[in-house]
Amino acid sequence: MSGDGSPAKMRWSIERRLEFIEFRLFWEGRVNRSDLVDFFGISVPQASADLGRYQEVAKQNLAYDKRAKSYLVTREFKPVLLELDAQRYLAQLRLIANGILPKEESWLGWVPPYATVPSIARSVDPVKLRKVLDVIRTGSAIHVEYQSLSRPDPLWRWLTPHALAFDGFRWHVRAWCHTRNRFQDFVFARMLSFDETRPDQINAEHDIEWQRFLTFRIGPHPDLETAKRNAIELDYGMQQGEISVETRISLSFYFMHRFGLDIDPKDVQPERQHIVLLNREEIDEAQKRARKETAALASGYIHKKMRNRMIGYDVYLLERLSGTM
Template sequence: MRGTAFAPQLTDGDVSEYLAQLEMLSKGYREESEIWPVNIPEFDTVAVHSRPIAPETFKLVLAAIRQRQCLKARYVSLSSGSEGFRAILPHALASDGHRWHMRAFDFDNQRYSDFVLSRLEAKGFADTPSGDLPRDVDWTSTIQLVLTADPAMPEPRRERLESEYRMRKGALRVKIRQAMLFYYLRFYGFNPHDLEGGAMRNVSSFHLKVANMEEVEKWLGRRN
């Protein structure tokens, strides 16, 4: 039996570590004999079904990032009819919590974009067009998203929400890459496409508010 002086040595004792083990078990990454929790409770998780990432394409993406080479790739976008092969120079991977993306410079559109890996087909390397590329400012810039509890909530509920999100002085300050802002907003229950008066409607499904909305709109590219 664990004594009062017990302190974990192999973990930090955080509940998220235990739940991560259950996540790996549910997704088939581990067998029950390979995770450390014992007497596993009955549990279930939401299974997200999406198109699988082609292993050969993923290998080429990793090689292109390591070797700083262009990919000859075709990307099937739901918002664009362009499905031809083009030169794309990847430099990083990013997850929105639901899908994995490739962060890359798109020579056709002359900009950095995120490409969902499951929609990408790579056919090898391509010659890198001559000339210097612009810096991926959105990826290298760190910004701060400031969230507060909805002030319209009754005080006891607002205090519980502030405690749940470990807010300090009534605010949760999240340091993130500017390129990841859209994904973080969705993670916290906001819809960046839901506009009101030309700006994102400041309504979250989790009863949160964005405190620095003007900055957020600027970072989203909708204000100067």
């Protein structure tokens, strides 16, 4: 242990095993050597050594019970390696339920009875994902056959991706569209096929809607009865009747739609829409301002692209004329 009372620097693999010990102690109240042996595939002596190391770091957190043949959590338990987070525990349950994380790969030993509302999977082709990642990494544009909702047939267009985004239900590619001359989101699953790539100079810093964040102030529906308002405030952990949530401007539409914040409270019954947006005018103004700034910054790129096209066309004409002389 270091002089300031924190654990001394150690190898990552050992640190992970000590964190595992602390995780099991807090959430399940016990841990033993076989837990470490089974999960990490280490030897029994190594597991004993890890438990000994943890005792050196946090002796007050566990005590060996001969009858249970396990180390049990003590009333004096205080985490020294992990920041206790209920979301981390519950997230593992969700991942197991969705088939993303095999139970044996989670840190959960005993799993409580639980159920989750099923989600409809939005598939992402791993080969296409790898291709998009390559294009983002190299700062290139890619020719994509894309099926939009506004057209009956797919359209080939050049895109310059610079980021990935998840809206709570599906993954998008954030990209400059060379057809519409603007930054926008493209649903991964609607990218039907890819063609060639080429270098591109679009500056992702000019995507103000991506670069800038908004803070949403959210509170209970004003027409809820007092008891129901109190319940909603508890549900969302509100302080003084509201919570603040930050998100990128480019994701704000999805955020508002997902939680019903895009609906005017006057147009919906409070029993159906428990929470409302408290700073709607501020959000609307910030969204409009970001779109305007993005368009202004992108105009230089558009003009440069058009100028290069004109220069290229002039060169083409000169070559044709010189060839006929």
